[in-house]
Amino acid sequence: MNIRKNQARLSRAEKRRFVNALLTLKRNGTYEEFVTLHSTFFLSDQDAGSRVGHRSPSFLPWHRRMLIEFEKALQTVDRRVTLPYWDWTQDRSPASSLWAPDFLGGTGRDLDGQVMDGPFAYGSGNWELKVKIDENPFLRRQLGLSPRAPELPTKAEVESVLAIDEYDTEPWNSTCATGFRNHLEGWRGPNVHNRVHLWVGGQMATGVSPNDPAFWLHHAFVDKLWAQWQRRHPRSRYLPAESTDQVRGFRATLPPWNDVTPADLIDHRRHYFFDTDFFPFRGREDGAANADGRGGDGRGGDEDAA
Amino acid sequence: MPQVTRRRALLAAAGVVSTLSALGVANSTALADPEPRTGARGADAGAGADGFDEVFQGRRIQGVRTAPDASAARKGGHSGHSGHGAAGGQDHSGHATEGWSVRIDGRDLHLMRNADGTWVSVVNHYETFDSPLAAARAAVVDLKGAQLLPLQTGGAR
Ligand SMILES: [Cu+2]
Ligand SMILES: [Cu+2]
Numbered sequence: 001m002n003i004r005k006n007q008a009r010l011s012r013a014e015k016r017r018f019v020n021a022l023l024t025l026k027r028n029g030t031y032e033e034f035v036t037l038h039s040t041f042f043l044s045d046q047d048a049g050s051r052v053g054h055r056s057p058s059f060l061p062w063h064r065r066m067l068i069e070f071e072k073a074l075q076t077v078d079r080r081v082t083l084p085y086w087d088w089t090q091d092r093s094p095a096s097s098l099w100a101p102d103f104l105g106g107t108g109r110d111l112d113g114q115v116m117d118g119p120f121a122y123g124s125g126n127w128e129l130k131v132k133i134d135e136n137p138f139l140r141r142q143l144g145l146s147p148r149a150p151e152l153p154t155k156a157e158v159e160s161v162l163a164i165d166e167y168d169t170e171p172w173n174s175t176c177a178t179g180f181r182n183h184l185e186g187w188r189g190p191n192v193h194n195r196v197h198l199w200v201g202g203q204m205a206t207g208v209s210p211n212d213p214a215f216w217l218h219h220a221f222v223d224k225l226w227a228q229w230q231r232r233h234p235r236s237r238y239l240p241a242e243s244t245d246q247v248r249g250f251r252a253t254l255p256p257w258n259d260v261t262p263a264d265l266i267d268h269r270r271h272y273f274f275d276t277d278f279f280p281f282r283g284r285e286d287g288a289a290n291a292d293g294r295g296g297d298g299r300g301g302d303e304d305a306a
Numbered sequence: 307m308p309q310v311t312r313r314r315a316l317l318a319a320a321g322v323v324s325t326l327s328a329l330g331v332a333n334s335t336a337l338a339d340p341e342p343r344t345g346a347r348g349a350d351a352g353a354g355a356d357g358f359d360e361v362f363q364g365r366r367i368q369g370v371r372t373a374p375d376a377s378a379a380r381k382g383g384h385s386g387h388s389g390h391g392a393a394g395g396q397d398h399s400g401h402a403t404e405g406w407s408v409r410i411d412g413r414d415l416h417l418m419r420n421a422d423g424t425w426v427s428v429v430n431h432y433e434t435f436d437s438p439l440a441a442a443r444a445a446v447v448d449l450k451g452a453q454l455l456p457l458q459t460g461g462a463r
Contacts, residue, residue, distance in 0.1 A: 042431060043457070047421035113450040133428050134452035142448075148433060174434075175421045186432070194432040205448065207416075207428040207457075 002071065002272035004224075007084035007098055007217055008091055009275070015103050018084060019119050021077040022213055023126050030073050035131040035210045037256065038066065043207050047173040050246055052255060055174040057167070057239060058248045059185050060226045061265040063219050065257060068271055070216060082272065085220035088152040088196055094143035104214055106143070113140035113202050120213060129203070129211050139212060140202030149191075149198035157190035162229050167239045172247045180229055180236075184222065193222050224276075227268050238262050354439035365410055365449075367442040372405040406438045413454035415445055428457060 010018070025031040041053035041062075053062045067083060074081045091098055099106045105118020115138065120127040122138030129137050144150060161183045169179040174187035186194030196218050197204050203211040210216070230236075243249035251261050264270075269277065359368045408415045408427075416428040417438055424434035429445035 043416070043418075043428065046418060108450075111450075112452070113448075132455055133457060134449055134454050136452045140450065140452075146448075171421070173421055187434075197432040198430075201448065205430055205432055207431040209431070 002082045003275055003278075004082050004220055004272055005084050005275045007086050007103075008096075010084055012102065014084075017078050017081050018074070019103065021074040021081045023119060024077040025073055026127060032130050034066070034070055034073070035208055038210045039131060039208050041256075042209075047171075047175065048246075051173065052248060055182075055185065055187065056247045057172055057181055058254055058262060059181055060223070061238075061260075061262040062254050064223050064226075064265045064268065064271075065254060065260050067216065067219055067223060069257075071272070083220045084217055085224050085274070086214070086217035087221055088199075088218070089155040089158055092152045098214075098217070099143065104217075106141070107145075108139075108141040108202055112136065112138075113142055115139045115141050115202075129208075131208050131211065133206055133208055141204065141212065142201030144199055146198045146201050146205070149195045152199050153190060153192045153195055158192060158225065161189060161192055162225065162232060164229075165233055165236055167236050169239070172240065172244065180233075184225060184229075192225075193218075223268070224274050227274065230266075238266060354437060358439045358442075362443050362446050365446045366412070367408070367410050367439075367446060369406055369408040369438045369442060372407045408438050408442050410442060410446060410449070410454055414456060415442060415454060416457055417441055429454075 005014075022031070038053070045051035045054040045056065047055060052058050053066075071081075071083045074083070086098060094107050098104055099118075101117045103118065105115050105120050108115050114136075115121050116123065118124075120139050122128065127139060129139065161180065164178070164180040164183055166179050168181040169176050174182065174185075176182040177188060183189035184192050186192050197209060200212060200214050200218075203209060204214055204218075238250050240247065241250050243252040248254060248262065250263050253259065253261055268274070354369055357368075357370045360366075406417055408417055418426050420426065420434055422434075424436060425438055425441045426432075426434055427441040427445050429448055430441065433444075435441040435444060
């Protein structure tokens with residue numbers, strides 16, 4: 001059983017296993033396939049054309065499938081590993097343990113943005129970028145330094161987006177003035193998902209964002225917010241029900257896999273659980289402690305109860 | 307490792323593998339004019355509506371309007387970022403669209419236009435800018451001195 005945990009609650013050993021699995025995928029070339037997969041879609045998804053992974057209703061199911069595939073790849077290395085999520089409404093500082101040398105490493109240096117510590121520093125010899133938009137082979141970050149994203153989204157901002165009842169709306173792109181998906185993605189409203197990419201900076205803000213392993217922890221949390229929204233709006237459905245010539249409906253297959261639809265991905269519990277799914281009666285702060293698979297009725301904790 | 311092989315095959319079938327060029331020398335069609343006209347036009351905001359050529363934080367940024375890109379306008383040919391740094395011509399709804407070619411130190415900066423008329427670049431792909439000039443300046447800041455590489459995408463669908 002896959003249980004995705006809050007990164008802040010991982011043990012040292014869990015962090016080490018996750019990092020080792022990443023480094024193994026990097027070494028055997030698998031990691032690059034995921035960077036390329038994401039970039040290929042990200043750079044061609046557009047408002048007035050076909051769009052599957054971004055600025056479209058399938059933003060959430062498409063990333064959910066990609067994360068499932070990536071988690072499976074990590075598990076070919078170490079089957080105990082699952083994707084941790086980064087709750088940036090809580091862990092909001094460059095001083096957070098997330099950015100410590102024993103986990104993701106910290107921000108980049110002034111000179112060129114290069115990350116200098118941790119397992120993903122170029123100097124470690126284990127993290128040379130291959131799928132690049134510029135010549136530098138090293139990971140860059142600028143935690144909290146973008147003038148356009150000085151702070152990560154707050155709990156209140158996320159709440160305002162989780163309160164939106166309708167999943168998505170016409171014209172199903174980055175210009176939708178209403179709808180949960182476009183507000184969560186961040187093209188409108190308080191800017192949630194997109195802003196986190198900017199806050200991390202470096203490759204995370206570019207068309208080749210998965211080069212930074214922070215990508216996976218960020219998206220695991222965005223994915224969790226989708227599940228929280230579903231619990232809050234049990235009557236709301238994925239929209240559009242039917243495909244248009246540019247976006248995918250509920251039962252349309254998603255490329256590049258073409259063997260999965262939003263319908264297949266609508267309930268995360270068919271694929272994995274979140275640590276918070278198991279402790280419905282505990283508060284949100286401590287509710288996710290060391291989930292070990294015990295307990296829980298599978299209905300999920302309503303951690304976002306108003 | 308069967309899973310890896312299967313995924314590779316899957317991605318290959320979808321045309322996803324190796325579509326981004328990881329190596330290579332930049333398309334070195336440096337513009338003929340060796341003398342950047344420092345700041346002159348880019349300084350006035352409004353800014354660079356007809357093109358720009360300035361030195362910003364030590365990097366030369368140039369932008370010229372181009373004819374709408376024929377390949378991007380081709381029905382079904384959704385190459386969000388065209389292979390030559392020219393963006394535009396992507397509005398399939400029939401509006402006349404403008405194209406732009408933007409460079410930093412002679413290297414193509416890939417731009418994409420949003421439906422609301424704003425722009426994103428490959429360097430800042432999660433935020434929008436009001437103009438190609440604003441996108442170019444933001445890219446200079448965030449590249450922190452790095453030189454762009456040519457980008458090859460497409461064939462994914
Ligand atoms: Cu994405
Ligand atoms: Cu993202």
